[in-house]
Amino acid sequence: xxxxxxxxxxxxxxxxxxxxxxxxxxxxxxxxxxxxxxxxxxxxxxxxxxxxxxxxxxxxxxxxxxxxxxxxxxxxxxxxxxxxxxxxxxxxxxxxxxxxxxxxxxxxxxxxxxxxxxxxxxxxxxxxxxxxxxxxxxxxxxxxxxxxxxxxxxxxxxxxxxxxxxxxxxxxxxxxxxxxxxxxxxxxxxxxxxxxxxxxxxxxxxxxxxxxxxxxxxxxxxxxxxxxxxxxxxxxxxxxxxxxxxxxxxxxxxxxxxxxxxxxxxxxxxxxxxxxxxxxxxxxxxxxxxxxxxxxxxxxxxxxxxxxxxxxxxxxxxxxxxxxxxxxxxxxxxxxxxxxxxxxxxxxxxx
Amino acid sequence: xxxxxxxxxxxxxxxxxxxxxxxxxxxxxxxxxxxxxxxxxxxxxxxxxxxxxxxxxxxxxxxxxxxxxxxxxxxxxxxxxxxxxxxxxxxxxxxxxxxxxxxxxxxxxxxxxxxxxxxxxxxxxxxxxxxxxxxxxxxxxxxxxxxxxxxxxxxxxxxxxxxxxxxxxxxxxxxxxxxxxxxxxxxx
Numbered sequence: 001x002x003x004x005x006x007x008x009x010x011x012x013x014x015x016x017x018x019x020x021x022x023x024x025x026x027x028x029x030x031x032x033x034x035x036x037x038x039x040x041x042x043x044x045x046x047x048x049x050x051x052x053x054x055x056x057x058x059x060x061x062x063x064x065x066x067x068x069x070x071x072x073x074x075x076x077x078x079x080x081x082x083x084x085x086x087x088x089x090x091x092x093x094x095x096x097x098x099x100x101x102x103x104x105x106x107x108x109x110x111x112x113x114x115x116x117x118x119x120x121x122x123x124x125x126x127x128x129x130x131x132x133x134x135x136x137x138x139x140x141x142x143x144x145x146x147x148x149x150x151x152x153x154x155x156x157x158x159x160x161x162x163x164x165x166x167x168x169x170x171x172x173x174x175x176x177x178x179x180x181x182x183x184x185x186x187x188x189x190x191x192x193x194x195x196x197x198x199x200x201x202x203x204x205x206x207x208x209x210x211x212x213x214x215x216x217x218x219x220x221x222x223x224x225x226x227x228x229x230x231x232x233x234x235x236x237x238x239x240x241x242x243x244x245x246x247x248x249x250x251x252x253x254x255x256x257x258x259x260x261x262x263x264x265x266x267x268x269x270x271x272x273x274x275x276x277x278x279x280x281x282x283x284x285x286x287x288x289x290x291x292x293x294x295x296x297x298x299x300x301x302x303x304x305x306x307x308x309x310x311x312x313x314x315x316x317x318x319x320x321x322x323x324x325x326x327x328x329x330x331x332x333x334x335x336x337x338x339x340x341x342x343x344x345x346x347x348x349x350x351x
Numbered sequence: 352x353x354x355x356x357x358x359x360x361x362x363x364x365x366x367x368x369x370x371x372x373x374x375x376x377x378x379x380x381x382x383x384x385x386x387x388x389x390x391x392x393x394x395x396x397x398x399x400x401x402x403x404x405x406x407x408x409x410x411x412x413x414x415x416x417x418x419x420x421x422x423x424x425x426x427x428x429x430x431x432x433x434x435x436x437x438x439x440x441x442x443x444x445x446x447x448x449x450x451x452x453x454x455x456x457x458x459x460x461x462x463x464x465x466x467x468x469x470x471x472x473x474x475x476x477x478x479x480x481x482x483x484x485x486x487x488x489x490x491x492x493x494x495x496x497x498x499x500x501x502x503x504x505x506x507x508x509x510x511x512x513x514x515x516x517x518x519x520x521x522x523x524x525x526x527x528x529x530x531x532x533x534x535x536x537x538x539x
Contacts, residue, residue, distance in 0.1 A: 189506065192506050193505060193506060193509065196506065196509040196510060196513070197509065199513060200509060200512065200513055200516075203513065203516055203517070204516070212482075213482075213486050214482055214485040214486050214489060217486060217489035217490065217493060218489060220493065220512060220516075221489060221492050221493055221496065223516065224493070224496050224497070224512070224515070224516060224519070225496065227516065227519040227520065227523055228496070228519065230523045230527075231390065231393065231394075231519065231522055231523060231526065232390065234523065234526040234527055234530050235386050235389040235390035235393060235526065236386045237530045238386075238389050238526065238529065238530050238533065239382050239383075239385035239386035239389055240382060240386075241530065241533040241534060241537060242385075242533060
């Protein structure tokens with residue numbers, strides 16, 4: 001299956017400017033330079049995407065902190081690794097509570113990397129490395145600089161800007177595959193895409209036999225275009241078919257019917273006759289109608305047919321509101337009658 | 352995978368409401384105007400059935416209610432009280448900038464890429480480059496089809512396509528049954 005071309009950059013602007021993108025992403029991108037916490041975030045080991053959310057307001061605060069504090073913080077880090085406690089520098093007071101979480105994580109991550117397999121097994125170590133490379137490095141550029149300063153011994157410090165900002169992804173490089181962050185990120189992306197393409201394959205008819213992204217995309221495009229054309233055609237048809245309705249909203253509304261009431265369809269005839277003569281006033285508000293699940297479209301069709309015909313009758317009424325209420329009144333009356341006679345008989349009985 | 356009946360019903364309900372509001376504002380429309388009103392209310396009803404959870408629905412409503420278009424009042428009427436929430440008043444300047452950035456980067460990449468492929472010209476590389484080009488062209492077409500698709504990355508584009516296809520199917524089913532019913536009624 002041909003892979004999509006690897007485009008690292010477009011995702012970044014997308015993530016910033018998408019209306020529904022989490023605000024923390026845009027916040028991060030703006031505070032690239034002044035972000036102190038880049039250090040910790042580069043070492044997020046566990047794949048907890050929402051661990052960052054409590055820290056978001058902190059980041060905006062941290063951006064105001066100046067370089068001196070940044071240096072102080074990075075100096076403190078080695079000591080922190082030994083102490084495994086939160087930083088006591090005054091500058092990072094605000095960040096403390098939030099940082100505590102990241103610090104512990106950071107430290108465990110660091111430990112694993114510093115002491116290769118001392119206390120952990122190799123699998124975990126590898127996971128740590130890869131988890132870190134796949135971690136959400138939202139302040140990528142600053143991260144890179146910071147990392148070069150403090151963690152020269154870390155191999156996988158390459159940034160992964162192409163990663164979608166959806167959370168931390170934990171990836172294990174398979175045997176015989178490249179382990180650098182770029183290819184890992186690309187592989188994750190490709191897997192996501194192929195996963196979704198498979199779902200689309202099931203959805204779009206005729207896509208099962210097709211293999212390959214290009215052909216599948218072609219089928220999908222054709223299908224979407226055909227659906228859109230169908231909508232256009234059907235709306236034209238509806239506009240054409242209902243030219244005489246002075247208020248097509250009412251008549252179309254007449255076709256709304258619940259399947260429960262479908263069985264008692266035989267009753268509308270007599271009840272409608274009565275209603276016609278009485279000129280009912282407004283019964284129920286149209287917006288308060290509730291629908292039961294309509295599982296059978298044929299029933300909807302036939303019942304709608306009956307109601308539409310009834311809807312055609314109220315030309316005699318001057319006000320559209322009466323028509324709507326008339327129909328709802330009919331429905332209410334119908335509910336009292338439970339008739340399971342064939343719908344065909346009802347159709348014939350109209351003439 | 353047929354669309355859920357709850358979606359169909361919600362769509363039908365909103366559509367009828369929208370049609371009523373349309374017709375109450377303007378009587379004696381020509382057939383084309385009627386068709387446009389029907390389609391617009393159907394689209395807006397479908398999009399509002401999603402309640403702002405998907406990107407395409409928001410984009411559709413935003414496009415329909417652009418200040419320049421004359422459908423804006425119609426849309427606002429159809430949506431009713433929810434219109435304030437659903438219509439994005441703010442111009443997505445960021446999205447436009449992002450689009451330009453993407454396009455310029457793509458142009459750059461394309462110009463670099465051509466040079467690259469010419470250097471290594473074995474058959475396999477050629478085939479994959481052709482395939483890649485095809486895929487890229489088709490994603491571009493798909494982006495033009497899905498409302499608001501130009502600003503999405505590939506992954507979310509596919510998700511939006513999924514949702515859009517399901518909604519379109521529901522819309523088509525409901526409209527078709529309604530059309531057949533009206534036809535039936537008119538013949539009788």
